Ligand SMILES: Nc1ncnc2c1ncn2[C@@H]1O[C@H](COP(=O)(O)OP(=O)(O)O)[C@@H](O)[C@H]1O
């Protein structure tokens with residue numbers, strides 16, 4: 001099964017009220033895609049479970065395909081342009097498939113936050129220059145050479161103002177000045193760029209040069225590792241200038257610009273020779289002299305000749321790489337070397353180590369334990385730790401009458417909504433226990449894999465219950481080593497507006513370092529585990545540990 005097929009099979013087991021998202025690019029929990037109501041296979045009383053709770057590993061069809069398709073084994077990141085619908089940001093290095101109701105990364109989204117769990121601002125490059133100087137071409141060359149998983153390209157053209165009837169008539173006669181700063185909706189431009197810098201989702205107008213108007217639909221964009229903002233007056237507004245981390249001016253001779261513009265406007269923008277020349281001489285060139293050329297002084301780099309200037313593009317790319325590195329790449333390594341020897345945080349709750357719990361650990365930690373025994377004893381331990389975790393959910397006082405007609409003062413889970421979210425794939429092994437103890441619970445899934453080259457966690461797939469912000473979330477992963485994957489999953493939940501204090505991370509085994517990483521970044525997240533191990537090795541495995549829980553549980557080969 002290929003990776004996309006695997007994702008398809010994941011999706012096909014989903015049911016109503018789930019929300020899939022671009023991994024989830026911090027879109028403040030808005031529902032991006034329409035819901036796809038499908039009845040859950042074991043949906044409790046109302047049949048509304050989001051995912052089937054597998055009865056045993058062998059009954060889950062997609063797991064058979066995992067081994068061959070999982071991305072833990074080294075493989076080059078895919079670099080390709082995927083044809084997508086209009087709501088998609090397209091760049092040659094962006095690897096996202098978005099259909100009407102879900103989003104899948106064919107290459108994962110790397111961390112968008114630092115070791116403290118805080119969002120890292122995207123690096124914003126402004127590309128300015130005269131019309132047809134080659135701004136878009138330069139931007140595309142930068143994207144191609146950058147080889148960064150997630151780049152958003154935004155054009156100033158999207159912010160042309162809506163014309164009134166008189167202005168529209170002028171535009172048809174090539175008499176409306178599209179090159180004056182007043183032609184742009186600056187407020188909207190600032191708002192959109194600010195939101196993208198904050199890593200949030202935005203709706204960007206789509207501009208039609210033939211009709212001189214905005215399309216009825218908009219384009220959905222998201223904050224990214226790198227944002228490129230290009231346009232003739234990108235350096236004009238001081239507010240925009242402040243938001244640009246790097247300013248590139250494309251300096252191409254006026255006669256070359258005119259020649260390219262003639263060709264382009266006639267072939268692509270529905271213009272005629274006379275009209276282009278009239279507009280150029282009366283408005284485009286004067287605006288270049290008055291408003292655009294003076295802003296060259298703001299540029300960090302001036303690129304003569306545009307896209308064919310390979311040396312300039314390479315210099316830009318090198319600088320961006322250095323800046324991205326400084327902004328918090330190498331997250332897992334940083335986590336692995338931090339917090340050694342510090343006391344355990346109050347947010348950690350350890351399942352009491354009774355002889356029974358110790359006995360179960362003895363079975364699952366023993367390398368000689370067969371797979372069926374491993375599954376059997378793991379399930380028992382999972383059930384215990386999940387029951388223990390439930391004790392940290394909000395309970396309320398209730399009184400019931402016993403068969404003897406006597407009142408009994410007890411407790412009942414509050415009316416707060418509860419959902420489980422598993423970090424695939426090992427966390428999936430805990431779903432059944434959560435479904436067994438919480439009737440009607442919804443289950444979301446987050447697929448996070450380690451990039452074998454960078455060592456960083458990457459977000460590949462996301463499907464969460466709708467309105468997850470209203471839920472208390474039991475986040476499940478079988479083992480936690482550096483905490484990098486759990487941190488990513490928590491960041492996703494926070495980006496969906498789940499309150500930090502409503503997240504409970506449950507695990508069978510955690511390394512002390514992982515507990516510290518999570519507690520430092522997210523002090524309000526409660527952490528429940530059945531055992532704490534002191535170390536991790538150079539491959540980020542917990543020591544003494546269990547080995548690769550997923551491989552042992554699902555019977556798959558260890559990846560290289
Ligand atoms: N180096 C080049 N040689 C030839 N044509 C080019 C070159 N760079 C850009 N063009 C063409 O010129 C036109 C304008 O280029 P573009 O990059 O879109 O400029 P801008 O974004 O500044 O308007 C496009 O049709 C493009 O294909």
Ligand SMILES: Nc1ccn([C@@H]2O[C@H](COP(=O)(O)O)[C@@H](O)[C@H]2O)c(=O)n1
Pocket residue numbers: 130131132135157160171178179208209211212213231232284
């Ligand atoms: N309806 C419009 C809007 C804008 N223009 C011209 O587009 C130029 C900016 O786009 P570039 O890709 O060339 O940067 C600008 O010079 C406007 O004159 C237009 O012709 N019609």
